[in-house]
Amino acid sequence: MRLKMFNVLIFLFVCTLLIRLPNLNRPISKHHEFNTAFFLIPMDVWDNDGIFKHGFLPSYNYSNPSDKEIGHPIGIPNGNKDGDYYYLSLPSFSYVLPYLLFKLFFIPIAPLSLQVFNLIIHFLTIVMLFRLLKMCFDEKSALIGSLVFLFSPVLMWFFGNGYTHHVLGTALFVAVVYFLFLYLNIHKKYALYLFGFIFCLLLLTEWIGVLLGATIFLLFVLKLKEDKYRKILFTLIISGLPVLLIFYYQYVVFIGLDNYIAYQANRLNVRSTLANHSFTLFHQFWGLMKWYIVGYGVWLVMILGLLGLYLAKKDKFKISIYQKYLFILSILPVWMYHFLFMEFTLAHDYSVLYDGLLLSFLVTFLTYYTFRDLQTTNGKVLASLLVIVCLSVGHYYYINRPGKISRNGDAYSIYKDIGEEVKATIADDGMVFMKRSGESSSDPCNPQIVYYAKRSIKPVSSEEEAFAFMKEFHQYKGKLYIQDGAKVTKIIDLYLENH
Numbered sequence: 001m002r003l004k005m006f007n008v009l010i011f012l013f014v015c016t017l018l019i020r021l022p023n024l025n026r027p028i029s030k031h032h033e034f035n036t037a038f039f040l041i042p043m044d045v046w047d048n049d050g051i052f053k054h055g056f057l058p059s060y061n062y063s064n065p066s067d068k069e070i071g072h073p074i075g076i077p078n079g080n081k082d083g084d085y086y087y088l089s090l091p092s093f094s095y096v097l098p099y100l101l102f103k104l105f106f107i108p109i110a111p112l113s114l115q116v117f118n119l120i121i122h123f124l125t126i127v128m129l130f131r132l133l134k135m136c137f138d139e140k141s142a143l144i145g146s147l148v149f150l151f152s153p154v155l156m157w158f159f160g161n162g163y164t165h166h167v168l169g170t171a172l173f174v175a176v177v178y179f180l181f182l183y184l185n186i187h188k189k190y191a192l193y194l195f196g197f198i199f200c201l202l203l204l205t206e207w208i209g210v211l212l213g214a215t216i217f218l219l220f221v222l223k224l225k226e227d228k229y230r231k232i233l234f235t236l237i238i239s240g241l242p243v244l245l246i247f248y249y250q251y252v253v254f255i256g257l258d259n260y261i262a263y264q265a266n267r268l269n270v271r272s273t274l275a276n277h278s279f280t281l282f283h284q285f286w287g288l289m290k291w292y293i294v295g296y297g298v299w300l301v302m303i304l305g306l307l308g309l310y311l312a313k314k315d316k317f318k319i320s321i322y323q324k325y326l327f328i329l330s331i332l333p334v335w336m337y338h339f340l341f342m343e344f345t346l347a348h349d350y351s352v353l354y355d356g357l358l359l360s361f362l363v364t365f366l367t368y369y370t371f372r373d374l375q376t377t378n379g380k381v382l383a384s385l386l387v388i389v390c391l392s393v394g395h396y397y398y399i400n401r402p403g404k405i406s407r408n409g410d411a412y413s414i415y416k417d418i419g420e421e422v423k424a425t426i427a428d429d430g431m432v433f434m435k436r437s438g439e440s441s442s443d444p445c446n447p448q449i450v451y452y453a454k455r456s457i458k459p460v461s462s463e464e465e466a467f468a469f470m471k472e473f474h475q476y477k478g479k480l481y482i483q484d485g486a487k488v489t490k491i492i493d494l495y496l497e498n499h
Helices: 005-023 034-049 091-105 111-138 139-151 153-158 165-185 189-203 208-223 227-254 257-271 281-296 298-312 321-340 342-347 350-372 381-397 414-425 449-451 463-472
Strands: 429-436 455-459 477-484 485-493
Touching: 005 111, 005 139, 034 091, 034 111, 034 449, 091 165, 091 189, 091 455, 111 139, 111 165, 111 321, 111 350, 139 350, 139 381, 153 281, 153 350, 153 381, 165 208, 165 350, 189 208, 208 227, 208 298, 208 321, 208 463, 208 477, 227 257, 257 298, 257 342, 257 463, 281 350, 298 350, 298 381, 321 342, 342 350, 342 414, 342 429, 381 485, 414 477, 429 449, 429 463, 449 455, 455 485, 463 477, 463 485
Parallel strands: 429 455, 429 477
Antiparallel strands: 477 485
16 A cells, blocks of 8 residues: 555654764754754843843853953844843844743753654655645655755754754744645635734744745735735734834834844945955855855756756646746745845855755655656656755765764864863853954854853953953953863963952
8 A cells, every 4th residue: 555645754753863863962062053052042141130131032142250350152232121131133033933942842942842843844744745736736746856855964953953043934934835835726725824923923033034024925916806816915914013122122112222222233334245255256156056056966967957857848738827926935035034134144054944945845846757657656766866866965974974973073072071171160250251262352252162151251362351241241260261272271271459
């Protein structure tokens, strides 16, 4: 009896779990695992102080008086309130959701907890993606298209070890499109309500929600004579109202509008293509293609191969309106995002997580129209898919080597060892300073070290700089840790009264 495709999907997801298992629950270290620490630190702070005290915004200063006023984790002078520095570049729901779930189910705030949360999000996204593709094509093609989202190196890593805003943003992006198409197909109110609710959550997670909403509006604004499209656009607009109220509370009442505007002006000046003219068009395009190659690798080769077979076919099939909608929704908001924030895209390989929907669509589309005349899955097709999956897994392991030593020879435990040494040797009322060889004192301390130390750490270039900081903020003792590569080579006691 033929296996149901959904059961096969679950089996394949279990395979991805086994592939990622060797990298789970190790010390947070390489390949953007600073993001893991970046999310765990505010959760620690909320756990100590209460989330309401911080306006549901991620704070990066621990609770001791000696932890206050130590600069922003990404080096921004704005975002300070009462000695606490807040991350305001993006909305805060990607922090709030895992934190509330951990508290609700009495789960410890730890790297493994965040990784398990991440894997659950990946599974739910895969299920919605498969159902979305099945609505537009057939079950077999949808399963093949889902392989991209299951086994691409960038998706396996960041939906495993590397949780960040873009992970939850990608999941909610797929969910919004899925429930939109579900409503278009079945016209049930619950699908429309879920579309609106999840769109609201996406707006509270990542700015791509604005671009997705704008794309949906442009797609359907000329179809207002039809009741279903009127309801979609009405829901789209209504869903934004709670977001405005939450933003008003967080960014006007709590943090202060001037503070928030100054912060965002800094970020736009650094990250936005509109304000940053240092990249040529060729440089931008090549940078995006580089992350496509790093993140998706062999799946791009598969798409090119399928495209060649499709173009060679004499008989072309008529593309449905829903297939056109899905293509537009998977490419237009994502590429607008890359264009508007090109500096961010060029600096972070996880920026192409959003492109997973587009590549899954392309594989599904090309498979469906290239092999539509096959009554059963050809053995050569299955063998080819197996080879592609194996190569993709090898690509994943090449970048994210299992074991205790990373690909560049550093131990994964470096940051944990340094952070735990700081934690074991510093008093609660002592300030923590760190001088690192080869780095400027303006560079923020590694968040992995901060997380394991459970203390805010001020990078300095000398003892004199540390004493000046202590004097400015009326702190009278601390320690200066001299870091050289993988270890702390010297600890210097600092007492202001003797200076």
